[in-house]
Amino acid sequence: MLLKTSGQRWVGLVISMVAMIFLACASIVYGYTETSWKMAYQAFTDFNGTNEHIIIESVRLPRALIAATVGASLAMAGVLMQTLTKNPLASPGIFGVNAGAGFAVVVAVSLFSVGSLQAYTWIAFLGAAVAAISVYVIGSTGREGLTPMKLTLAGAAIAAMFSSFTQGLLVLNEAALEQVLFWLAGSVQGRKLENLASVFPYLLAGWVAAMILSPKMNVLSMGEDVAKGLGLNTGLVKLGAGIIVIFLSGGAVAIAGPIGFIGIVVPHVARAVVGIDHRWVIPYAGLLGGMLLLVADIAARYIIMPQEIPVGVMTALIGTPFFIYIARKGFNGR
Template sequence: MKVANVFQQKKVTTFILLSLLLVMAFASSIIFGQTPISAEEAVRSFTSFDQNLTSHIVVRYDRLPRAVIGTVVGAGLAVSGTLMQAMTRNPMASPSIFGINNGAIFFIVVGMVFFSVSSLVSLMWLAFAGAALAALIVYILGSLGRDGLTPVKIVLAGAAISALFQSYTQGILVFDEAGLQDVLFWLAGSVSGRTLDMLIPVLPFIVTAMITALLMGRAINLLVTGDDIAKGMGQNILLIKAAMGAIVVVLAGSSVAIVGAVGFIGLVIPHIARFFAGTDYRWILPYSAILGAFLLVGADVAARLVIRPQEVPIGVMTAIIGGPFFIYIARRGLKSL
């Protein structure tokens, strides 16, 4: 019992330390950029805002929104990746690898190019529809055959569907070069230029999905032990998987609707979270949320400083981090679930 208490205290302490790191990254996102702003000036922009000061305007209307959006989207992508890896028992599962991001982007491009959709709310629903369709197709293809759903088949199905939607998107943009400029930031992934008005329409969906995911920790613990054991413990397997799938679609679709295609966070973070939290999803999920938010906000800060005064698209920064990690997982064939 004492050993268990020590482990619990260690998890709590580590979680608090990681939360402090997130706070530091959030503060750095407000202070650092093309125009460095002191911490004192940043605080004054909130306590005594002066609309005649450029530094105050930059903090309130540029850096604060992108820090908040980076935090929310990073947490959402990480939690969606964690749920996908648990549901499929595949260490390489993530929204970007399984085509969910590309499905959402394809629907956004179709809406913008062919139907002149510009409303964020409409784009959000299109992103949801694309993410849901991609997830459904991948699940069906991965379940075909006598063996049913297997990690290898679902990875192959995800890669195929991801490439399919990506090729469709590129094909549309080849015939509509003007449309390319409108959707370029969705293709590259960026938090630059985003406002809190873009987050507000999808925030209720993200918060609801996140809370539901955190409350499902115990059920997921039983699910990953095997369907037969989970059924024996009285769990409704179909309901749990359907709920997990819906959460993944909401979180991934919302993220694409706000910042575009930001990959690898859903792949990398669940493994780091399990390193700190062990195998208990009641801890893995909140750890994933904190770590995902920290990674995306930190990547955004780095993107501003690498080739200053220009910015690197944040999707490129996350790919630099996640690409080698994906290769490592694929080569080692990790079975951390």
């Protein structure tokens, strides 16, 4: 744990906020079309209708805001998932959220010829929510109720089922494959502020609710028996955390597609910085997640310029070494 006192953590939080704002500004400035910091400033203070100003306002600004928002949401969802499942590798993928969202979009494209990115957003959100609710219901059945092992197994089963259905539909419909392949790889390219605005209220509600629930997550992380002994209604807390996960991960996947590794890696980095207190881990994870996705998105523009790779591929390249380290080290899921 790097930051041990509340004062240090507050300072670190402010520095992280400044760093994320700087990275968001860098995302607006750098890309295939050459622009400068001065040009970006003028685009918002003295817009003149040039191609560069249009790109800055209508393409890069939404992209930067969406990357920061999605990264923060996935990281915070990852914190809650790892605490709920006691699984250090838990993520939206293990809850079946990514697979459910992807399947819903592929069904819409294959069977109903949906081609609007705005429609993708709501369809993906619905699919993600259905998948997460299914996992929760299946994981809650039986005498013992909801347990970390049952939740993890239910998530793996739902993810495998939806992934199989998705692959089957794409094999049968090559046109659908071409249409949704970039979205399925995870990307913030081409998204508009309207896409973010449509789900931002849900993401904001998830952020606020996660912070409100953070003290109870501290108690829950001590173990089921200890939490009950301290008077915590563990079933209600788990239900609340599950709903927050649906809002955060479902909304993030709906906007940007299934972006991996953010929800796995960032919570561990946040714990290494501030310890296991969820009152600090959750906001730090949000900021670090936003920063990581912004860095990945900027890097994705330059790897094979003038082409771009999906940011989901970039996060996989960045996150895989950390994933292997976490798996080998065997961090606990608190």
